[in-house]
Amino acid sequence: MKKIHILAAAxxxxxxxxxxxxxxxxxxxxTADLICGDLVIEFVEMLDKLEKWIDEIPLEAASEQRFGNKAYRHFYEKLCQETPALLSPLLPxxxxxxxxxxxxxxxxxxxxxxxxxxxxxxxxxxxILxxxxxxxxxxxENENQVLVLRIxxxxxxxxxxxxxxFKMEPAGSRGVHAxxxxxxxxxxxxxxxxxxxxxxxxxxYLKKTVVEAHAHQSLFLDCVNFINETKTGPFHEHSNxxxxxxxxxxxxxxxxxxxxMYEGEVLKKFPVVQHMMFGSLFSFDRSEKTSEADVNSEDIPIMTQMPPRQPAQHGMFAFQIPSVANTSTVRTASVVESGDLRRLHAEKHPNEHCPPPMAEP
Incomplete structure (x- = not known):
């Protein structure tokens, strides 16, 4: 049956x-040559000051903690104390x-x-900040490029x-869509x-030498380069x-x-959005827009419910997965685990058609 999802303005x-x-x-x-205003430069310098704090804080003995180093709490305490003084100069x-x-x-x-x-x-x-x-x-809005590539x-x-x-732990469960x-x-x-x-x-980006040579060009490749530097083992195992x-x-x-994927795995995940704060700037008031979806549950804000995933699709990339893929059930939602998409995409299953790669638009 049709249900109306209420969109929060935020x-x-x-x-x-x-x-x-x-x-x-x-x-x-x-690395493009971008014009940065004074406030952008001040913001970057403020973040640089935070990075210097990290270097100044000594680590605590590793034997006294099982996971993240507790010295991180000294950084966070200083951050909370200094935040008003850090942000105030950015505001008229x-x-x-x-x-x-x-x-x-x-x-x-x-x-x-x-x-x-x-x-x-x-x-x-x-x-959100x-x-x-x-x-x-x-x-x-003319400064969107520098907001991304500088700040x-x-x-x-x-x-x-x-x-x-500080050996910080990943927040929550990574799951199959990490x-x-x-x-x-x-x-x-x-x-x-x-x-x-x-x-x-x-x-x-599966070629390490290519990533190293071009990491400075793209945040995507830079992230993959960081993964390569901090993880060991086959790429398909630690970053499937x-x-x-x-x-x-x-x-x-x-x-x-x-x-x-960001909508489905971040904005529509209650364990994530339950910690978000709302106010006059980031408002939880209802939006004038709504969306329709086929669901069997009660009406709740779209930010707190993941819509049912269509069968035979991998995540949010709309691949047509042959029936050889493994399926498992989590609560009431059917989850399709892709296995090796490269093989599935190249080999046609007798009973299903896997479309050829799309041409560059």
């Missing part, structure tokens, strides 16, 4: 913001009243001090420093950067989803699939 506006950021970096290298006098609403998004962007973990929910908080600053007029890129550096020094242990958004923006590339195709995605024929399809 969901609609945030997703629209991500699409604007994404569209702004299509075909643009990370008439917007200083917004500081209490912006502060939690910033402090939640760098992980959880109780669990000493970090995940896509923390990453989302930083993007940028969304709020743009909504306030601190940053304009967000610097944020990634800080988070990687935190993750490696891209890496911690980040998601750079795979979205990074795939947009590679759209139209004549030399790099999705299959290219990325391995599967490499079979997608072109970057435009990868990019659109990343957005669908």
């Amino acid at each position: 969901y609609e506006e945030y997703l629209s913001f991500l699409h604007r950021l994404n569209d702004s970096v299509i075909g643009v290298h990370t 006098p008439n917007l200083q009243d917004a500081l209490p609403e912006l502060t939690p998004y910033f402090t939640e962007s760098f992980g959880n001090s109780t669990r000493i973990d970090y995940g896509s929910g923390h990453e989302a908080n930083f993007l 940028l969304f709020c600053l743009q909504k306030l007029g601190v940053f304009s 967000f890129n610097k944020y990634l550096r800080v988070c990687r420093h935190l993750q490696t020094k 891209l890496d242990d911690f980040q998601f958004a750079p795979f979205i923006f990074g795939s947009a950067q590679l759209i139209g590339s004549k030399t790099l195709v999705p299959d290219s 989803q990325l391995w599967n995605i490499s079979a997608v024929p072109h970057w435009k399809k990868v990019n659109s699939g990343m957005f669908k």
